[in-house]
Amino acid sequence: MSTLCRAPSWQRRGFSLKYILFTPKPPTRAFSTSPRGPGLRSLELDEPRLKKLKVNQSRLMDELHHTCQWGTGERWGEQGTETGMRRLSLSDADKQARDWFVDATKALGCNISVDAMGNTFAVRPGRAQGAPTFAGSHLDTQPSGGRYDGILGILAGVEMLRVLQENRVETAFPIGVVNWTNEEGARFPISMMSSGVWAGDIPIGHAYALQEVGGGTATVKSELERIGYLGILPASYEAMPMAAHFELHIEQGPILEKEEQKIGIVKGVQAYRWYTVEVIGQEAHTGTTPFGSRADALLAASRMICASHTAAADHGALASTGILTLSPGSVNTIPGKVKFSLDIRAPSDNIIDKLEKHLKSDFDSIVSTESTKALPLSVTWQTDSISPAIHFHKDCIAAVRASANSVLGDEALSREMVSGAGHDSVYASRRCPTSMIFVPSRDGISHNPKEYTSPGDCAIGAEVLLQSVLRYDGLRSNVGN
Known part of the structure; x- marks a missing residue:
């Protein structure tokens, strides 16, 4: 078992594990998703403004590789970034990546909540109160994993928040990023464990009692306590409701690369x-x-x-x-x-x-x-x-489709897909509208140190994620919820 870790920096400064609250300075309205007409027409009128919101590819990749210092795995190439990852859930390395996520999102004007499963929610306020529209994924990896599975989705979410801040975007409703605990199920053998608890499908007592694989004695609860991420907010969709959940992820298969396409519009999960x-x-x-x-x-x-x-x-x-x-x-x-x-x-x-x-x-x-x-x-x-097989929500799929067409400028560069792998979006979809965005995986490789997606494709995916969240926020504004 790992040695005892210090509490996260934000916890040492006296913030609550349930809510870390502060009042961000109100943004200047350079862009708004407020309604301009019936249905989705208002989004179409804002299309030129949406297209002006660009992710910073260099910053996205620099931050992604920066966070990969925590849990660096097997080296497969000569470049400094050509290593895999071994960041098992609730390990010391996972704690360090979580601390970075909390500090980075807090600095971008977010309120931070940590629930009883360690799920960490960073929420940027909107003009109106209401459940946030979330981008979500995970920071834990396989024992011999790569730098993109899950990690890209979280870093793209943080980049989304940076773009909103830089462009002084005021959204109709809150926008958030969630880091789900133990998505991989590699150390504690239930995949998508904590999103399953949040959805009410996995009993929290069962999750807490899980022991680490390989003969160790650590449990989920003991490790949450040890690294300082056992929050007091109930791990529940009722305590932390979501208006929608969008997840950017590498495909983990060969189809997009083989067909020379850039975006997978994910309709569901097998x-x-x-x-x-x-x-x-x-x-x-x-x-x-x-x-x-x-x-x-x-x-x-x-x-x-x-x-x-x-x-x-x-x-x-x-x-x-x-x-x-x-x-x-x-x-x-x-x-x-x-x-x-x-x-x-x-x-x-x-x-x-x-x-x-x-x-x-x-x-x-x-x-x-x-x-x-x-x-x-x-x-x-x-x-x-x-x-079970999952079918995602038509409005979220439509938002991803429109965003992919906007970013790519060519419908032939995207395709509708069904995910062959499970993701936290599976459980999220049981409690809120959900969809996913896939970007190509080189040679279809994943759960492998050589897992790789090009910087350009990562940036395209992040931009589609950004637009998808804003389109859904605009849709909510139009219908008044």
């Missing part, structure tokens, strides 16, 4: 389920036990993993195993117990249901085939996570 499968056999000596007298748990598990790939392909789905543990772990002992993770994904819940049924039947058959009367094997399933 369904997925995570399982832990346990196979029990019998330990025995490798040199004295004939094949016919073995109950080899690893051999059975390996056949199950292969069968999962075959079945998934037959159903038009995907199946993967990323964690495999066995005992006793000796060269000359046949494994008697094996656990492996199983991740299955498909465009619809119906396909997932059929694939799960198929796999359970296949795994039972494998156990039956590999067992003998004297040495039976067994298999058990534990469902760890269920994420």
Whole structure:
């Protein structure tokens, strides 16, 4: 376990974990999203002003790489920025990145709230009171991840706030950026954990009790306390409501790059389920036990993993195993117990249901085939996570589409997509209108130190995010909520 960290700088200065409040100087109205006519027409009239709001590409990338000093991972190239990231949730490095986020957004006129799951909300006031329109993502990474997954979405949100400040933009309603805790599920094994608690779908007691993977004893709650991010604001959509949630993210796949397109307009997220499968056999000596007298748990598990790939392909789905543990772990002992993770994904819940049924039947058959009367094997399933297929909100999708066309100037450079990966927008969409923006990933690589998106593509995505949030704010102003 890491050593005890100092409290965040903002907490040491005496601010509350629930709300950090101050009164920013009212902006001079150089740009406004106030209504100018019915429906979306007012947004069209403000189109020339929207187009004048430009992100600073150099600043965006400098700040992104600056924050990557906390949790720098494996080096893959010669340049200073050519490293991956290892910033596990609630680690010392995560705390340092969180502190930077709080200080940076506070300096931009935001009110800061930290909830009971450590979710951190930076809100810039608008002319009227109301739930903020948020840009959101996460600062935690995979154990061997890259510099863009999640991180780009947060840094683009901060850049959005900088552009609004520099241009003295006054929005109709509050605008915010949220950093969600433990999106990756790499250290504490529930992905999108804290947005799930916020949405009311994951019990906070269950989340608090999760222990870190790899045999450590730290829990989510103990680490929130240790790094100083156990807020007193309830982790709930009722305590921190959102008018909408937009998320900029790298695609994590090859489609945009292959098709030479710049923006993915994300309509939804495919369904997925995570399982832990346990196979029990019998330990025995490798040199004295004939094949016919073995109950080899690893051999059975390996056949199950292969069968999962075959079945998934037959159903038009995907199946993967990323964690495999066995005992006793000796060269000359046949494994008697094996656990492996199983991740299955498909465009619809119906396909997932059929694939799960198929796999359970296949795994039972494998156990039956590999067992003998004297040495039976067994298999058990534990469902760890269920994420149904998600369909995003039409108004948010329309805002992203209009913004992509405005920034790119060519509809052929964007495309509608369904995300193959889960994101915090999955849970956000259950409580507020939501959509996502994808930018290309070089070679489709992600969850890898070599993950890369060009500075130009990062800036395009950030500009689409900026416009999307402002368009939605304008739409809210037009309809009066």
